[in-house]
Amino acid sequence: xxxxxxxxxxxxxxxxxxxxxxxxxxxxxxxxxxxxxxxxxxxxxxxxxxxxxxxxxxxxxxxxxxxxxxxxxxxxxxxxxxxxxxxxxxxxxxxxxxxxxxxxxxxxxxxxxxxxxxxxxxxxxxxxxxxxxxxxxxxxxxxxxxxxxxxxxxxxxxxxxxxxxxxxxxxxxxxxxxxxxxxxxxxxxxxxxxxxxxxxxxxxxxxxxxxxxx
Ligand code: ADP
Ligand code: ZN
Numbered sequence: 613x614x615x616x617x618x619x620x621x622x623x624x625x626x627x628x629x630x631x632x633x634x635x636x637x638x639x640x641x642x643x644x645x646x647x648x649x650x651x652x653x654x655x656x657x658x659x660x661x662x663x664x665x666x667x668x669x670x671x672x673x674x675x676x677x678x679x680x681x682x683x684x685x686x687x688x689x690x691x692x693x694x695x696x697x698x699x700x701x702x703x704x705x706x707x708x709x710x711x712x713x714x715x716x717x718x719x720x721x722x723x724x725x726x727x728x729x730x731x732x733x734x735x736x737x738x739x740x741x742x743x744x745x746x747x748x749x750x751x752x753x754x755x756x757x758x759x760x761x762x763x764x765x766x767x768x769x770x771x772x773x774x775x776x777x778x779x780x781x782x783x784x785x786x787x788x789x790x791x792x793x794x795x796x797x798x799x800x801x802x803x804x805x806x807x808x809x810x811x812x813x814x815x816x817x818x819x820x821x822x823x824x825x826x
Contacts, residue, residue: 626645
């Protein structure tokens, strides 16, 4: 199976992708995670994209398609791929077709997480994670039980994404509306799009996605 999770920033693509990895042994291909790793490691790509990401704008199609192509080349043929945050433009959608073909793969489904934009701004601007174990928290909706201490691992260090500010979130939403949402019709014409209510609880969203895959 090769599937794309599509939806605006904060829709829960990453969370759902991780659950598919756990439940099905698929591999998550998140260009956002790959780019953040490149920035952290100060690779040539990382140095090039840092400011663009902090502004909430899209990095070049060439860069992200190359990252995806490399990851797929390193994967076993029998492992399914979950594309999370890619493709984000029409050019990337076409590149993905070519890359999949090279690897003898084809797209099975495009799952769109439907969400309300204002709720997303609220979700994103309050979120933070444990710096040690990655557990997710929220200033307004899910504080650790003991202030400043991770419920899961007891760490007292937390981190926030530098692009999770309100202004940058608005830019990320605009990029989604202007460049990413327009790729849906391409997949609709191929009969691949399934819609899931991304405003439901995380478990409900997972259940809906599982139902689509079975
Ligand atoms: P989110 O979906 O929450 O905005 P991501 O982690 O998917 O976050 O992406 C973070 C940033 O990384 C984006 O705002 C953009 O700058 C860059 N990025 C990630 N994936 C792509 C992509 N496919 N094309 C262009 N830029 C990307
Ligand atoms: Zn923790």
